[in-house]
Amino acid sequence: MTALPRGATPGPTAEDRDATAADGADPTADSAVPAPGAAVDGATDEATETVGGPAPTGEDAGAGAGEPAGGAGAGAGESPVGAEGPSSDGEAAAGTGGVPQLSETEAELAAQRALREKIERRKAEKTAPVEAGAKLSGQAAELLAAVRAVESGAKSGEAFFASPAPTPRRAAPEPGPVAAAPVRAAEPAPAAPETVASVRAVLAEGGAPEALAGPVAGVLGEQAGQVLREDPWQLLSVPGVRPEQADGFARALLGAECGPGDGRRTAALVGWLLEWAAVRGHTALESGAVRKALTEHKVPDPDEAVQNAVAEGVVLAFQDGAQGDAAGEPAEGESPVEVLLGLDRYALAEESLSEGLARLASTFDNGAAETAGWDVGGVPPSAAELIRAVAANGLVAHSGGEAARAEPAALVAAARGLGLRAYAASHSADGRRRLAAALDDASASVTVSGLLAGVEGPGRDEDGAFALDLLVVLDAPQLDVERAAVLVESLADGTRFVLSGDPNVLPSAGAGRVFADLLASRACPHIVSRTPDPGPIGELVSGVGIGELNQVGAPGREVVIVPVRDAGEAVHRTVQLVADSVPRAFGVSTAQTQVITPGHGGSAGTRALNAALKQRLNPGPGRFGGFDPGDRVAHVPAPGRTLPGTVVSADAVGLHLDCEGTPVVVPKDRVETEVRHAWALTAHQTAGMRWPAVVVVLPGDAAPALNRPWIYTAFSRGERHLSVVHGVDQALPRAVAEIPDRPRTTRLRTLLQPPAAQPDEQRGEQPAP
Structure with a gap:
């Protein structure tokens, strides 16, 4: 793909995210936002030569940035073996009776869209009156009816103590054999030809390469040509484009009408800086860091630029503990509290995740009663401690090294012995195999991606929740905030949830630090394994x-x-x-x-x-x-x-x-x-x-x-x-x-803690840009 003119270094691309998010980031440049013209690759990674690609999310897409490939073959548009392959539709439907299957990517994107819609509905419902107990069903509804009967005098409270014991829950069903069909990645929906043509005309007028027409149309929608002409800095929303490139494009289109303080430019810059911060794992940035970065990009009034970006809805402002304006000025009589700026996608994910974790944590009240029947015999002490904690709590954190993976395996085995639908999910197929060996039951082991896509595990019930009673997620540090939010939203009330992992490994390639924030918040019991790795x-x-x-x-x-x-x-x-x-x-x-x-x-x-x-x-x-x-x-x-x-x-x-x-x-x-x-x-x-x-x-x-x-x-x-x-x-x-782990700025720890329990330092140390 043709590079943008003016000799500027491309912005964060797919390969950059692997080097920048965790591996090759330069520790001498602790900034969460890059300086103007700075290279975006890590200290040991060279800059790429192309623009475009997936939107920067901070996830580990670095492996997806392929090697520059020469030669003919599949990449050159000609069949290297001289044979016609199956059609796209036929390939997708192979082994499924002609019914196209959603790929894991498509299923996961659909789940994320459903999550955002659910969050919006939940926010709307909060403003309406809710009848107590109106949304309860099953055992919860029966319990509420019993309480009301006793309160009204219709029944004696002693009658309920003589109630028969509940019927044991059914055992987890064994999954049947699934025909292996070739998996194909989701194809992005192409933009309409007329939309691409209009964008191509605007790009040509501004001196930008026509190869960007498709990505621009995909990001900006049907009116992309008009939007780009009215606001040339919208080019920054395309992955790989840097501010100096967008500035040159805007000058070519607008001439003397544009300047460094143009509101369109400053709003786009603020959004771009937060996208770049997400590449490095942050879900938010302190407004002071954003203002400093804007100064380095020649913005004449950074305070006004931040206020304008908040007013335009480009970013959201958060101030935990005190009220103030969007520029970070405290209200009268209050001590200064730094304002955090964040993109709505990560704000919604963190808020949804915190609400979901709190919902699961409050499931069980009588710990002594819940532990009855759980067998902790014949397992090591650390595994017994974990089993007892999970029996009495809806949300539990567990940490340890590789040898400690046997403890969640013992937990799942104990739960299945009680007839509970218990599953353990790992980050990779290799982790799933190792877990299955420890469980001696392959049906109880899944991957997180396969579970979310619905191709592994128990599937979903009629309400869209996972049909399970206990879910243990291993390799928990690899969960980014968006994937974790989708996962927790899929757990029904009454489900026990365990996050297990090694807190010393690299964090997720995506934005957030879910496992570390959960441990730091002390929002649930934390079981630390005493099983050392051998040898x-x-x-x-x-x-x-x-x-x-x-x-x-x-x-x-x-x-x-x-x-x-x-x-x-x-x-x-x-x-x-x-x-x-x-x-x-x-x-x-x-x-x-x-x-x-x-x-x-x-x-x-x-x-x-x-x-x-x-x-x-x-x-x-x-x-x-x-x-x-x-x-x-x-x-x-x-x-x-x-x-x-x-x-x-x-x-x-x-x-x-x-x-x-x-x-x-x-x-x-x-x-x-x-x-x-x-x-x-x-x-x-x-x-x-x-x-x-x-x-x-x-x-x-x-x-x-x-x-x-x-x-x-x-x-x-x-x-x-x-x-x-x-x-x-x-x-x-x-x-x-x-040199410990570089801190990430997030809000999840603050959201998980009640105000009285929040320490003075709620966020990771903010690196100076």
Whole structure:
């Protein structure tokens, strides 16, 4: 795609989100918002050359930004195997009797739309009178009727103590076999040709590339041409466009009519700054940080710009604890409280999530009665503690390392033994398999994405809620606020909900820090596992978690340090380890060995390492849009999801992959943005997955990208062996000891806590822009 003119650096694209949200962000630039003209990639990732792509959400779409692919094949619009593929409709309906199925992406987007509609209805209902108990049903309605009968004297209270015991709830049904059909990603609805034509004319008039016509029409709707002509800075709503590019476009269209203080420009800038903050994980920004960033973008009156953006509805203003105006000025007699600015999508998600968690937490009142019948015998003490807590509470947090995953498994088994519909959801297919092995019952293990899409788990009841009684979500730090909100909204009253995970790993690639905020709010019981991860790798990782990089005894060479002098040697030694040393010494195949490095760019980033590993392990011309059969790849069907797979073939329809036993077809026009080679990945892409052997590559130029969560996550991905290709000298122990996780600014912790329990510091430390 043609780059925008004027030599400006492109804005946040799909690949940027992986490097920026968690892996390759430059710790020397702590700003939540970028300076004018600043590169958007991480310290070890080079800037991309294209604009466009998915809207920046902060989720881990970095794996979806494909390698620049040369050659013909599926990416070039010609069938590389000389055969006509099935039609689009036929492919979608394969194995389903001709009925098209929603892809996971489509189902998840539909769930998010339904969530927003539900939130709006709930807000409207709050203003109307509600008859007490009018919306209750089932056991809750019966209980209310019983209470009213006693209060009115119609029945004696003693009569209810003699009531028969409730009938045990039915056991979870066993899911039947499902025919495996090729999964295809959701195709975006194309804009009308006349709309694209009108946008193309405006872009040409302003000197912008015509290739942006489709994305602009998709973002701005049917009147996109007119909207863009009246407000050229709306170009900033298209992913990949930066302020200096939009400024040049506006000058070409408006001439002397526009200036740095133009209200249209300042409103668009405020929205763009908050979108960029979401890429880095923030759901809101302090108004002072936004004003400072606006000053750097030559806005003459930042206070007025912020007030204008709030008045125009571009952003929302929040002030917890005191009232004030949109510029952050406190009301008379009140101490200064910084105003937070946020986009409505994240504000709605955090408010919906906090309400849903509070609803679940208030489900059970009589803890002693609820624990009756739950069997805690024959399980370790930590698992017994978790079972007792979940029996007595509707919402529970559980934290621990890899070995602690056995405790939620014991919980699900105990609940199923009582006839409850209990399920455990993990972040990845690999995590689901490991969980199923611990449960010894594959039907109780699902992935979060599969559960939300309705392709895994119990399905939904007539009210649209999940048909279950207990849901345990593992890898909870990987939940961003929007996905968590959709998940909680799908849980019916009376459902027990457990969030379990390792608080030391990297946070979600999307905006928010749901698990950390829940733990910090103390809004529910928190069970801390006392089960340590075993072996030398477990000992090493446990030390990293508390800020210590210790030397550990590794008699079986479970941990090996490979010092290197430069990036070239790092690449050479990595290929040697994967192709020869690890298979020979430990019997682990190359397919079971994963390389992890801090960023995509640089001389030892994922691009360089994947090129070297492909040349050694699966050489070929890349005739399928840059890929060959047998190539190890990562497919990203939706932002924040990385599915490891292998290239099978390609045809006129697209690239055919085998993603851990599931056939997937990626349309040929989306191969470049959704598929990349995956012998080497970033740490965030590996979250929720483990391999028998892991090689962590730390070249010298990666030092600025290192912090404790990154190192903890990368080191803990290996089960039997960890090799560290070490070229950062003292930067490694310094990062472990001195550089904790970069804070994110969110509102969820504040929303979860009652006002009396809120400490003075409710938000993460706000980085200066």
